[in-house]
Amino acid sequence: APMASAPSVPAVTAPAPIAPPPTAPAAATPARKAVGARELRRQQTRETIVDAAAELFAERGFDQVSVLEIAQRAGVVEKTVFNHFPVKEGLVFESDPPMRAALIEAVRRRPLGRSVASAAGGFVVAAIGQLGSPAAIDAVAEMARVVRGSRTLMVREREILGTLTDALAEQIRLETRAPDGDLEPWLAAHAVLGLYAALLELARDRALAGTPGPVMAEELQAAGRRGLALLERGLAGYAPAR
């Protein structure tokens, strides 16, 4: 699974909607080694369930597949699926995407004088650029079909983007010591995650249209750079009435 998360977070072998950070957190591997046989079995069961669900969703669509069918294909009882995934959307999206921590880190560790939009936006553009890689592109198309085929999943994805926006806004609020009621941290975070959402949909459009990976990767980089420039330089000069 090309877009699977780092070993320390719950595996989502269905292509994750939220791109993984450009570099996986280094702390993940040591923690994994300490895992016992029981936990290992638990993780294997979880991955089997996710794989079965991904297959079924790709075949027939998220809303048309029951949890019982997923359990049967994975060779477990229905209750086991619910133990791992209390809500069905959890089989597609992680509620705590691995990208969140990496995004906040990219902001926290930005060089002196670099703006928050440049650091966060640059991270987002780099993360999205990976979706055109040969390993990712088929998964992006499959994910696009599954997500766009289900109102439930589209709503859930929007909620996850909302929590990412809130996390970034909170980081900016802390740094700038913005008083309560100031909208600037939220507006800045909203602009960055808006760019992310727009690039993600563009990647999905292109993957569904069969655009070759390298072409798509270049398009995403170009669109990302232009979008980031618009956020950084502002909208005052954009689309004047003629």
Add this chain to the structure above:
Amino acid sequence: APMASAPSVPAVTAPAPIAPPPTAPAAATPARKAVGARELRRQQTRETIVDAAAELFAERGFDQVSVLEIAQRAGVVEKTVFNHFPVKEGLVFESDPPMRAALIEAVRRRPLGRSVASAAGGFVVAAIGQLGSPAAIDAVAEMARVVRGSRTLMVREREILGTLTDALAEQIRLETRAPDGDLEPWLAAHAVLGLYAALLELARDRALAGTPGPVMAEELQAAGRRGLALLERGLAGYAPAR
């Protein structure tokens, strides 16, 4: 109902989440005069249902009230409610908010040389400023309680904001003749509606905190001006690392 829409659109006497345009469309009145007795009775029934629903939602919360209870309080049968409102969220939100047409008009008719962000953002800030008026403030607080008390309504409101964003992006796309795949129209529209969403939540926070209307109106105007300046001048200079 202070935030009720112009007569030509379906009445929502529950305080509308989407603020009405600063001036109601002038075309509304003539159309209303041509309405027959039957249509008038239909409109009255509709308003009775909306009023009954608004009372019940305020008393116990959106998710805790059944359509049958709404019908009983309004003195109609359940089927009549469904005829007027196929989905329960329609009792709170209009699917086609009157603000949409006015926002697009504000953009279309902006003076020569004025940017789309300035025209659309200025419209949004002016519309939100009305929420502090003596006639609106209680309705804003009640609406805040009802919407924030229901995940269904919060999801639905986010969807409505999404359709407003798409409508504005489409207008910008038409004007700029942006090629397919360009993100700029969407990013600009997203920034403007993001400002709207942020100001709406600020208005709700303040109304719930019991802030007097004139104070709230001034706060909203100041926050709106600062937010608009951030969108217009860009994020390049905002929150540099120190």
